[in-house]
Amino acid sequence: MTTATKKKVSVIGLGDMGAALVRSFLQQGHTVTVWNRSTAKAAPLQEAGALVADSVTAAIAASEVVIFCVTNYPISRTLLDTPGATAALKGKLFVQLSSGTPQEARELDAWATQEGITYVDGAIMAVPDQIGRPDTVFFMSGNHDAYTQSEATLKSVAGAMQYMGTDPGAASAWDMGFLAVLFGAMSGFFHGIKLFESEGLTAAALGNMIAQLAPALGEMLKQQGDIIASGNYKVNHSSLGLCAGSMDMFIQHAKEANISTEVPTFIKGIFQRGVDAGYGSEHVAAAYKTY
Template identity: 45%
Template sequence: MRDVSIIGLGPMGIALARALLQRGARVTVWNRTREKAEPLAAEGAATAATVAEAAKASPVAVVCVADYQATHRLLEPGEVAAALAGKVLVQLSTGTPQDARSGEAWAKQRGVDYLDGAILAVPSQMGKPESTILVSGSATAYRKSKPLLEKMAGTAPYLGQNVGAASAVDLAFLSHLFMGLLGFYHGARICEDEGLRVADLGSMLADVAPAIGAMIKQDGNVIQGGAYYGSESSLDTCARGVEIIVRQAREARIDGAIPAFAAGLFKKGVAAGLGDEAPAALIKVLRKGV
């Protein structure tokens, strides 16, 4: 009997398996293309010929494939579900909270202890202090898999029995990441137009990241508490600032789609009478979905 089975050897699955092996775990791996398992076998992993064989090999099975639909196709066959009965299944494929709830329901029907997770890192970071795996779902599944999770990532916080929590926080994080990247890419075009080094902009933003983080933390507290007055800035001030970015894009003849989108949201906030409130009051517009 091995400690853990990794089902799916894309770049992240390989990184998870390698982090476990490097920390002394006994690992079984399976992948549709067996050639991907060969380097891990050379490092000490056992290879399974089928998904059912991988499920039988360990008390904990970790699935890391493209999405929940791919997971379902792999685990649905009767022999696989039977092999997982009474064991822990940790789902680390990306999906929505509803995907997580569906996965939990499937697992409960088959006597499988289910934990849903989300990885907040890239493959090269796995096993290092900066990597995080968020998990939610069965408390017993978390207790059984915690030592393994902490070998795969620097931290593995448990978000509670609401199985959709990990996925929700993951998507919230990705919303911030992707929107922030879009802002950076537009800023890169501003710098290029003025003959400035984009690399210097990247370095500057990395240096001021703690200050930006403090602003985000404050906005989180404002939204949670519902106290939108008394801010050092206002939604109206921010709206005016975004309009200047839109005007600069027009003057420089660069694509203004990103600031125009932001300006549209801020205009809705001002039109709704929120101009004197904190910028975080824009959440009220987003709640209405208009």
């Protein structure tokens, strides 16, 4: 995209993520206007070349593409209630990159439609340091024309951006599905670090091992998803009973190492519930049936 075809961009919200977006847009040669509740956060971005608006409404009015990246949707809605803000959005492309639930995204889309505002919803599948890379993923959803309008601008900071469908809640649903797995894995990872450290090994060593095994982990989870989708849990390996039993080993280790038993006890509870329901000889994915 040449400078002539680059659209002006406004970014509302200059937390860690908003600031990363601004820096990346500036590096890509966009004209960027910013606004943040705490004005001090705008100063370093102004030094980097951003224009600083003195109100949300002025920031919205300054650009063709208006990106919100604040903590959540209720805050976005409050900012949209600023006098003149909604009127200033008309004729612009409104992009919500704050995190929220699918229902919140659908409600904001309905509001935008009612107001005659072109809106596309997005979820950032990256941390601030990863913004601006060719492999950076944003999930986007909602009005397809709005997505198409956003594509060139947003792809300049998220090269692997993906459109997830016309349901405005789809981006959030995909984001929350990913985060549900990530946060569950993180809880296990932190326990794993305690386990490693109790055996004289390091957190970095566990991280490196997991990074190496990530494709195999993904394959295992995908296989479980396929089993759940098929409804056929009579798979001749990795039984739920076996996995429930191995959680006893983790609880025993935690007691021996004098570390918390919280995580293995929680997982044991889920697996045991499946065993008690009669699924012990089925694949571990059968635990899903008790959710």
